[in-house]
Amino acid sequence: MTPTLTFPKGGVHPPESKKLTEQLAVEVMPLPAELEIILGQHIGAPCSPTVAKRGEVGEGDLVAEVKKGLGVPLHAPVAGSIKAIGKSGHPIRVSVPSITLKVDQAAGPREWTAADWQNLDSQELLKKVHEAGIVGIGGAGFPTHVKLKPPADNPVDTLLLNGAECEPYITADHRVMLEQPAEVVEGALIMLKILGITECYIGIESNKPEAIDSMTEAARAASGAEYQIKVVALEVKYPQGSEKQLIEAITSRKVPAMALPSAVGVVVQNVSTTKAVRDAVVLGKPLIEKVVTISGLGIKRPANLLVKVGTKLSDIVEYCGGTKPELARVVMGGPMMGFAVSSLDIPVTKTTSSILFLTEDELDTRPLSACIHCGWCLDACPMGLEPKEIGIYVEANRAEDTEQFGVFECFECGSCAYVCPAKRPLVQFVRLAKMKAKR
Amino acid sequence: MWNVSISPHVRSSESVEKIMWTVVACLVPPLILSVFIFGIQVLLITAVSVVSCMAVEAISQKVLGRPVSVMDGSAALTGMLLAFVIPPGVSFLLPALGAVMAIYIGKHLLGGLGYNIFNPALLGRAFLLATFPVAMTSAWLPPMTDGAIFSYFAGGIDAVSTATPLAVMKEQGMAAFREMFGTPSEIYTSFFLGWRPGCIGETSGLLIVLGGLYLMYRRYITWHIPVSLLGTLALLSWIFGGESLFTGDPLLALLTGGALLGAFFMATDYVTSPSGKTAQVVYAAGIGALTVLIRLKGGYPEGICYAILLMNPMGPILDSWFKPKRFAPPLGGEK
Numbered sequence: 001m002t003p004t005l006t007f008p009k010g011g012v013h014p015p016e017s018k019k020l021t022e023q024l025a026v027e028v029m030p031l032p033a034e035l036e037i038i039l040g041q042h043i044g045a046p047c048s049p050t051v052a053k054r055g056e057v058g059e060g061d062l063v064a065e066v067k068k069g070l071g072v073p074l075h076a077p078v079a080g081s082i083k084a085i086g087k088s089g090h091p092i093r094v095s096v097p098s099i100t101l102k103v104d105q106a107a108g109p110r111e112w113t114a115a116d117w118q119n120l121d122s123q124e125l126l127k128k129v130h131e132a133g134i135v136g137i138g139g140a141g142f143p144t145h146v147k148l149k150p151p152a153d154n155p156v157d158t159l160l161l162n163g164a165e166c167e168p169y170i171t172a173d174h175r176v177m178l179e180q181p182a183e184v185v186e187g188a189l190i191m192l193k194i195l196g197i198t199e200c201y202i203g204i205e206s207n208k209p210e211a212i213d214s215m216t217e218a219a220r221a222a223s224g225a226e227y228q229i230k231v232v233a234l235e236v237k238y239p240q241g242s243e244k245q246l247i248e249a250i251t252s253r254k255v256p257a258m259a260l261p262s263a264v265g266v267v268v269q270n271v272s273t274t275k276a277v278r279d280a281v282v283l284g285k286p287l288i289e290k291v292v293t294i295s296g297l298g299i300k301r302p303a304n305l306l307v308k309v310g311t312k313l314s315d316i317v318e319y320c321g322g323t324k325p326e327l328a329r330v331v332m333g334g335p336m337m338g339f340a341v342s343s344l345d346i347p348v349t350k351t352t353s354s355i356l357f358l359t360e361d362e363l364d365t366r367p368l369s370a371c372i373h374c375g376w377c378l379d380a381c382p383m384g385l386e387p388k389e390i391g392i393y394v395e396a397n398r399a400e401d402t403e404q405f406g407v408f409e410c411f412e413c414g415s416c417a418y419v420c421p422a423k424r425p426l427v428q429f430v431r432l433a434k435m436k437a438k439r
Numbered sequence: 440m441w442n443v444s445i446s447p448h449v450r451s452s453e454s455v456e457k458i459m460w461t462v463v464a465c466l467v468p469p470l471i472l473s474v475f476i477f478g479i480q481v482l483l484i485t486a487v488s489v490v491s492c493m494a495v496e497a498i499s500q501k502v503l504g505r506p507v508s509v510m511d512g513s514a515a516l517t518g519m520l521l522a523f524v525i526p527p528g529v530s531f532l533l534p535a536l537g538a539v540m541a542i543y544i545g546k547h548l549l550g551g552l553g554y555n556i557f558n559p560a561l562l563g564r565a566f567l568l569a570t571f572p573v574a575m576t577s578a579w580l581p582p583m584t585d586g587a588i589f590s591y592f593a594g595g596i597d598a599v600s601t602a603t604p605l606a607v608m609k610e611q612g613m614a615a616f617r618e619m620f621g622t623p624s625e626i627y628t629s630f631f632l633g634w635r636p637g638c639i640g641e642t643s644g645l646l647i648v649l650g651g652l653y654l655m656y657r658r659y660i661t662w663h664i665p666v667s668l669l670g671t672l673a674l675l676s677w678i679f680g681g682e683s684l685f686t687g688d689p690l691l692a693l694l695t696g697g698a699l700l701g702a703f704f705m706a707t708d709y710v711t712s713p714s715g716k717t718a719q720v721v722y723a724a725g726i727g728a729l730t731v732l733i734r735l736k737g738g739y740p741e742g743i744c745y746a747i748l749l750m751n752p753m754g755p756i757l758d759s760w761f762k763p764k765r766f767a768p769p770l771g772g773e774k
Contacts, residue, residue, distance in 0.1 A: 255767060256767045328442060341443065372553050374714070409766065419453070428445045
């Protein structure tokens with residue numbers, strides 16, 4: 001086997017905890033009674049509803065769109081009627097505008113028929129991606145069509161597919177790569193055509209050998225004189241799937257601080273996003289469902305579920321047999337960067353990759369103490385920042401002086417807080433510093 | 440409703456307590472050996488030192504209105520290290536007084552764990568050296584060879600005092616040194632294994648190095664400080680330590696005067712040393728150079744204690760000079 005690639009500076013090795021779900025095939029969750037579709041699903045402007053209360057919609061029909069600013073339209077995940085246009089719980093913003101959709105259980109799933117895309121030009125393909133409401137599934141949810149249209153002064157030569165899935169527990173991308181490799185590769189071909197380039201690398205951490213094999217097979221079948229798609233094995237190290245670290249690992253190029261990957265000629269897309277692009281272009285199917293890993297020792301039956309956008313956590317818990325009494329924390333997203341939620345009355349969005357039900361044994365709730373200057377955070381930080389100093393300055397009410405330690409280059413991966421023996425909440429300190437420090 | 444603290448939700452199993460108690464454990468083998476070399480009273484001195492440090496820590500934290508964290512192991516470690524740098528024949532009063540200086544003044548009045556500028560144990564030793572100069576420079580015991588570790592209880596300590604190797608070399612010259620400690624190969628062997636006069640913890644170079652290597656294996660310390668410190672010390676001792684240039688004995692310089700204990704267990708103290716690797720190399724080289732300067736030109740035969748104390752406040756400054764290398768600068772360079 002060829003040696004695995006990685007980023008050179010920093011990183012940590014948390015327990016992978018993927019055994020709970022990595023062998024479980026994706027199962028389709030039955031439709032719940034209601035969906036809660038948040039209007040601001042991701043980064044950028046929130047949508048405004050295009051439907052009225054009591055209106056009837058079919059699966060995939062437009063229900064909201066962006067009036068102005070950066071964003072993508074929103075579609076009905078299933079057929080049903082609009083029960084209300086009101087508020088929903090949200091993991092970060094507590095309460096946000098949303099549409100409540102009463103599911104029509106009798107309607108049955110819509111048939112999406114495949115169409116040929118080879119004759120479409122890049123503008124037409126891009127329009128399909130935009131209209132399907134596709135955003136980055138892995139992280140912040142940046143609109144995909146914007147990433148596929150890099151600025152003219154930054155010519156792009158490489159497409160990277162991110163299959164690292166470096167967060168512990170999560171196996172959603174793993175299952176997609178294993179079960180639908182051809183679809184992912186077809187999505188890559190579509191994006192290569194949109195970008196007008198020929199070279200694509202798919203980075204996968206070496207703890208997913210089956211996914212590496214299946215993707216290598218599919219990539220070989222699709223590569224030829226026109227397009228070259230190559231799978232590269234990556235070292236298992238967090239945060240391998242961070243955009244800048246992934247680009248450095250595979251291409252040895254360093255994205256400058258505050259710049260986008262296109263500054264070094266690269267576009268990065270998550271593998272599940274790529275699959276969604278394929279569905280949008282080939283089937284005309286908008287982004288209305290996604291694979292979510294349900295894991296942790298606090299849920300009765302861990303699973304990889306295909307759920308509709310808007311499915312509430314409470315419905316998922318019920319489907320997975322309920323929670324165990326030892327459950328101590330519910331996290332949306334990975335254990336390193338995800339958000340803890342206080343209630344199950346919160347829906348899945350386009351960017352939810354996992355829901356973790358963690359017990360006291362999996363968490364570490366020991367209280368913080370003073371920084372002992374061990375310097376472990378300096379060694380762990382993949383960006384070469386000084387987390388300990390940021391924490392000390394914030395504690396001393398000098399958050400505005402933390403820019404010198406690189407607080408604005410921090411992407412909050414949590415590696416520093418993971419290794420900190422004094423259990424200092426360094427990510428929290430960084431967020432406070434970012435709020436208070438003026439640029 | 441569940442606990443909703445901020446990410447990351449998983450954390451490594453390491454903790455301050457684990458680090459501190461592991462370092463304490465690494466100091467136990469040299470302590471046991473010291474009992475067989477100097478007698479059972481070193482165990483009592485160490486016990487007084489450790490208990491005093493922990494008691495002073497608890498009282499200080501109560502008095503200053505801070506949470507009492509005496510079981511985090513940091514005070515126990517200071518007590519252990521304090522005992523290691525005092526002679527084996529001193530009164531039990533000394534470690535107790537040293538503990539007050541080390542923990543109350545040196546640690547808690549300067550802000551508590553994490554904020555103290557100077558290594559508390561060495562501050563305690565410096566205080567004892569200034570207030571009990573005779574005991575601290577003459578209460579040396581010759582190593583025992585008969586294994587009669589209780590003998591000093593019966594016969595008393597005063598009658599058997601001796602001198603440390605570096606003091607003999609400094610005050611009486613190389614000839615007297617040879618006469619007292621034997622041929623160079625005998626000296627290296629006995630000093631490395633531990634049979635020689637000295638402080639409680641500076642007996643066996645072998646056990647100190649093994650303890651330090653274990654801390655490296657656990658990744659609690661890295662090679663940067665010990666290698667840089669000992670390298671500088673050996674190099675400068677070789678150049679300037681002899682009768683003429685380049686005739687000094689670098690190996691002897693490493694095996695005497697607590698150099699190994701200082702390099703692996705004192706200079707590597709997290710709080711009082713720099714955090715960045717480059718800064719650590721410079722910091723430790725400074726300690727090595729100051730140690731040689733004090734040994735050759737100063738009034739004390741040893742020197743690493745003051746060298747470390749002098750470099751301690753340089754830690755934060757060196758960290759601000761040698762910052763970690765950022766991932767990549769912004770486009771158009773730094774603002």
